[in-house]
Amino acid sequence: MNNNSEHSHSTDTQSAQRSVILTFSKEYLKFSAAHFTVFSATERERLHGHNFTVSAELEVIVGDNGFASNYRVYKDELKRCCAELDEYLLLPGNSPYLTVSDSERYFYVTFNGEEMQFLKADTRVLPIRNTTVEEFSHYILQQLLASDVFSDGSITALSVCVGSGPGQEGKSCWQRKH
Ligand SMILES: Nc1nc2c(c(=O)[nH]1)N=C([C@H](O)[C@H](O)COP(=O)(O)OP(=O)(O)OP(=O)(O)O)CN2
Secondary structure, eight states: OOHHHHHHHHHHHHHSOEEEEEEEOOTTOEEEEEEOOBOSSSOBOOSEEEEEEEEEEEEEEEOTTSOOOOTHHHHHHHHHHHHHHTTEEEEETTOSSEEEEEOSSEEEEEETTEEEEEEGGGEEEESSSSSSHHHHHHHHHHHHHHSSGGGOTTEEEEEEEEEEETTEEEEEEEEOOO
16 A cells, blocks of 8 residues: 555545444433323323333544543433432323413413312423323433533534333433534
């Protein structure tokens, strides 16, 4: 191999931006929550709970030293998102079929002519349309994208999966626009 090709080869290796997909599916990335899925204007599930699992994939550009960022910062942000949802009753604030009002101590939920009352101390109303894996995964994705940690320009794609039980999850994805 002549010097030029070696040089061009090494230059190509050094200058070509390489991306890697980092995945996080740690046992501690979960939140235990009560919820009920609203299926239509008149049908819903009974109130119940799950240990929802959270996992994430992010595509990052690898720096010249073969390193993106210390992925501890990504995991810490994911853990923070889980902790904010952990051990609450979660309600959808943007449901087309369910309304939420409140007093000093309670949330009042109206659905299909019935009213439920929940202590505010036990409850979080999220800006989502339903308490489904679809909406939870999108909500956490938006939380991550709004955080300083994930505003790093080296991240070119991000996806978040939320599972409500073994073998079933919803995945929301984001891709940086070129
Ligand atoms: N599209 C969606 N459909 C349903 C969701 C959801 O998040 N998105 N969620 C539910 C339930 O709230 C629950 O999370 C899962 O219900 P179920 O199907 O009963 O699942 P199990 O965990 O009991 O699993 P099995 O298959 O029954 O073992 C319903 N629908």
